[in-house]
Amino acid sequence: MNGPHGVRPRRHLPTVLLVVGATGLAVVLMQGWIPSKETAPQTPSPAGPQTQPTRIVSFVPAVTEMLFAMGAGDRVVGVSSYDRFPEAVRRLPAVGGLIDPNVERVLSLRPDLVIVYGTQRELRGQLDRAGINQFQYVHRDLADVTHTIRAVGALLQWHTAADRLASDIEHQLELVRQRVAGRRRPRTLVVFGRETGSLRRIHASGGYGFLHDLIQLAGGEDVLGDVRRESVELSAESVLSRGPEVIVELRYGQPLSFDAIEELRREWSALPGVPAVRNGRVNVMVGDEFVVPGPRVVLAAERLWTRLHR
Amino acid sequence: MLTLAGFGGLALVACAVAPLVGSTPIDVRRVFDRSVPFADNVHAQIFFLARLPRVLAAALVGCALALSGVVFQALLRNPLASPDTLGVSAGASLGAMLAIALNADVRLAGVPAVPLASFAGSLGALAIVYALASARRRGSSTTVLLLAGVAITALLSAVVRFVQFVADSNQTLQSTRWLMGSLDVGSYPPLVAALVPTAAAAAAMATLPRMLDLVSVGTESAAARGVNVERAERVALISASLATGAAVSLAGPVAFVGIVVPHLVRLIVGAHHRLVLPAAGLFGAAFLVLCDLLARTLMAPVEFPVGVVTAVIGGPFFLWLLFRRR
Amino acid sequence: MLQALDVSFAYSRTDGGAGASAAAAVPGKTGRVVDGVSLRVERGLIVGLLGPNGSGKTTLIRLLAGLLTPQTGEVRLKDQPIARMTRREIARRLALVPQDTQTTFDYTVLDMVLMGRYPHLRTFALESPDDVAIAREALAATGTDTLEYRYFSTLSGGERQRVVIAGALAQASDLMLLDEPTASLDLAYQIEIAGLLRRLSRERGTTIVLSTHDLNLAAGTCDRIALLKHGCLLADGPTAETMTPSMIAQAYGVTADVRFHDQAGHLTVTPLARCH
Incomplete structure (x- = not known):
């Protein structure tokens, strides 16, 4: 165990342990501290749909609501187990949630578009292998709400309605903003x-x-x-x-x-x-x-x- | 005796200094300034409503976990035993999970549902362990009890995960956070409620040191030396479980204190339980108060779970002490 | 000094432990591990308990030490029924040395010997200078005084056993029960422990009961020998009378050559073959 010059390696042990401890702590701190800067949000799969998706499964309650609000609710064939709104989703089959997606049930609904969270990596891989198009949803700030509505509208070739909805939301929010200006x-x-x-x-x-x-x-x-x-x-x-x-x-x-x-x-x-x-x-x-x-x-x-x- | 006084001093200094340090600078003179009404004195409020209960909770939890760690290690004649070993912590966790998932909203003497349910859960686990320990006749090895503890822990933890899984997302967040442990108790009633069983357990443990020495060397030789082994084991099991249950119900599971503090203390004061037991209680209190101080100040205003600090600070320190001696 | 009167004992089915497996190994009709044994241990003598595996030696030691209560018969310690004494009272008069002692924590040799003072101390009392003096004396008597501040866990097997015997001396210096005291020791330590026991008996008048598998050790150490088989007492008498080829054949099912060894100064047993 002794080094060539008689240096006893265990003398370094405290230092090594302290460094290991400090590094560990640093890693822990950084993970909690820095908000994740995941880019490439809300991009459809590179393949891109050629036709209008008509059978949509949504794992994201926010996007489900958007689809219904832009008048495309009749295309939704499955929703997450956390979807409660609008009332119509309660009659749709539930396909699990963020951490427990039920792939079998998704596949049995024969969707041509699945709305997934960006973090559902395993599910995304499985859908890729099944050749099903996806929309990756990334949840960030308020502006993303209307961004997402427009991106989903583009994907569904439902631009007009989506844009009207998004602009309406932006307008209403702007009214609230104006009401509090200067107060x-x-x-x-x-x-x-x-x-x-x-x-x-x-x-x-x-x-x-x-x-x-x-x-x-x-x-x-x-x-x-x-x-x-x-x-x-x-x-x-x-x-x-x-x-x-x-x-x-x-x-x-x-x-x-x-x-x-x-x-x-x-x-x-x-x-x-x-x-x-x-x-x-x-x-x-x-x-x-x-x-x-x-x-x-x-x-x-x-x-x-x-x-x-x- | 001098060493014990040293540990006592350390605990006192930690408890005295910790409430003065925190994410917000406070002025000691203004804390104790009687001319300003309490309702308007933010310094006094931070000191008395936030920091003092928190530091006292850290001291109580650290002390209780270290004490029960010492007792479990001697009782089971196993240096790897800890307050979690026999499933008492898992029982406390299950109680807390159920209270969170069911949104239970009962209250007893100012103590809210989660710590109440948690303490009840620890008593439930204790009842199971106690029944098993009584079924085990004399002469059989403590390995059986240890294995039973492992099985109970695995079973209860599985139920905990199931409850977490079926709970809704906010409850899952709450329960996950509970499982990381936190000393920010927010008010005094839960603290007093945890103090009662801990004090009772500590009083019972005070009769044990010499028996623990003998039992840790072997039950048969202990019995031949006049120890009422069954009674000693019963007192040890119940008191250590009570202290663990009180600590976990107050703070959630805080890793590491219960297993490492006893060993740390033994490296300093030797193996005699009449030194190890009080020294571990005092050092456990000081250790957790200081770890919590780091947890709440290092990244202020964000705090991180104190269990992370106990493990990250305690682990390397313990390894160092261990290898320095050998 | 110590007396067993028609003592019988059976482990109940639910009892755990080594005793239960020993009982299971001997499917006697009664299930008794010790069956109607009467034995008288006179003051100052060394008595050896011999017998094959499962013959009830360890159980008899535990009965004599009051750790087990016999189903029939009684054990008397200094003419008092042991069943009516508290554990502490027994422990002040009688010490037990278990087969093997392992420590979980690092106790020093002096700590280990001081533990023998337990039955003499009250719950919250500290060991007095007298207790320490008694412990040091016990260390000296077993030749372990130089080890006083060593950790018990760092000692050799023979040193450990001597320290445990010192603890027994500090506990109750005139009556000591030993369960296979040499079982885990090599030859040199066996001789060392045997010598120590003889010296304690000679110089301090300590009464000693020991169980062993080692016939030669017993022949060289014991004044009397009790031979057990299937829990029954086969023979009980002075070593020279019980250590005979016919007794050994009855107890162990082995033919043996027994003769006096001039250099050793005692009988020696050489096993030859299994009986048919």
């Missing part, structure tokens, strides 16, 4: 998850992505705007030190009773010094439009605006 922007915290019954493991929108853009658009200043992440876990200390003037807690999935909403609001009184708590500006908003970046972003923006400026 004081309250410091806003948007929370989309926490442990039931306590202020622990608070997950909030960070300074990047669709929810962040919505806060800014609806006339708030995102208290986490400097944190370039889509989602941030907040400690009690961070809530206190950042002192939001408005807290919006989002709930989705099931509807909530009035009492349940009051209870959720009351739980924030554990941090009485936060301006939003002191001034009674803790809001609980229930609705899927806050988590599905589809055509209903207009609704989401308007609802948010009511809590920030009315």
